[in-house]
Amino acid sequence: MSTSTKNNLILDITIFAAFLAIASPKLTGNTIHEWLSLALAAAVITHLLFHWDWIVSVSKKFFKKLFHQSRLNYVVNIAFFLLLTTSMLSGLLISKSILATFGIQINVGRSWEMLHRLTSDWALIALGLHFALHAKWLFFNIKRYLINPVAKGFQRPQAQQRGQLAVQPIRIDEK
Amino acid sequence: MKITLRILTILTITLLVAGGIYLLIENTSIASSLSTGPESERSSRPKGGEMGSGERSEGDHDHNQRASLAGGLAEMSGSIAKLSVITTIVLAVQFILARFKKRATIRNLAT
Numbered sequence: 001m002s003t004s005t006k007n008n009l010i011l012d013i014t015i016f017a018a019f020l021a022i023a024s025p026k027l028t029g030n031t032i033h034e035w036l037s038l039a040l041a042a043a044v045i046t047h048l049l050f051h052w053d054w055i056v057s058v059s060k061k062f063f064k065k066l067f068h069q070s071r072l073n074y075v076v077n078i079a080f081f082l083l084l085t086t087s088m089l090s091g092l093l094i095s096k097s098i099l100a101t102f103g104i105q106i107n108v109g110r111s112w113e114m115l116h117r118l119t120s121d122w123a124l125i126a127l128g129l130h131f132a133l134h135a136k137w138l139f140f141n142i143k144r145y146l147i148n149p150v151a152k153g154f155q156r157p158q159a160q161q162r163g164q165l166a167v168q169p170i171r172i173d174e175k
Numbered sequence: 176m177k178i179t180l181r182i183l184t185i186l187t188i189t190l191l192v193a194g195g196i197y198l199l200i201e202n203t204s205i206a207s208s209l210s211t212g213p214e215s216e217r218s219s220r221p222k223g224g225e226m227g228s229g230e231r232s233e234g235d236h237d238h239n240q241r242a243s244l245a246g247g248l249a250e251m252s253g254s255i256a257k258l259s260v261i262t263t264i265v266l267a268v269q270f271i272l273a274r275f276k277k278r279a280t281i282r283n284l285a286t
Contacts, residue, residue, distance in 0.1 A: 024254065128257060132265030
């Protein structure tokens with residue numbers, strides 16, 4: 001899947017924002033929390049598709065070189081994937097809105113609720129590690145695609161003013 | 176076609192992982208150990224009337240909550256604070272490691 005850095009950045013920021021909203025069910029309420037989590041699953045699949053080549057290449061050479069940054073990334077990503085899957089599975093099993101929409105009624109034990117809380121907390125930590133390991137890329141591209149264009153937008157009027165000032169002496173000379 | 180296959184691969188792996196976790200939780204002692212903590216004892220206590228072991232009452236646990244701006248913002252701030260702390264620690268460790276590597280390289284070049 002051919003993707004640009006800009007698309008990657010937009011998707012990553014969207015996933016990050018969605019994750020923060022999902023991690024605060026008091027803010028969204030239970031219904032939005034559940035449906036947004038389902039949407040996050042789709043976004044995570046897209047994220048994995050965007051990075052498919054990296055996943056395949058690191059999986060192939062995982063055991064060849066022991067100490068490497070990509071290896072640490074890989075382990076963190078697998079842990080994050082497992083935690084997210086467990087969190088979503090347990091969330092789905094204890095959900096009220098999603099299962100009710102499809103007319104499904106499951107009577108599961110309280111342990112799934114505890115597991116949901118536990119894995120959600122750990123998933124947040126895994127997200128922190130995932131974010132931190134890609135922080136340089138993120139900060140660089142946020143500056144490149146978000147901060148710099150906005151800053152340039154503010155600089156344009158000043159440049160025009162400078163241009164006008166530079167033309168004025170020539171007009172005086174012509175007179 | 177290629178992308179469809181990739182999506183199917185991801186979904187298959189996810190389903191296998193989810194199925195494995197489900198079987199693990201339902202068939203081992205993890206479920207009982209998770210639900211025997213002090214918090215679960217508190218939360219599983221029925222509010223009036225008798226309840227079955229796997230039965231869930233309405234409104235007695237905080238997953239069944241309604242939206243509240245102040246509480247939600249506090250929760251989100253907590254998440255952001257946790258993420259900031261983790262990021263700072265990881266970046267600091269990376270910075271220190273990079274410095275050590277740089278020193279080692281300079282030493283190697285000097286000798």
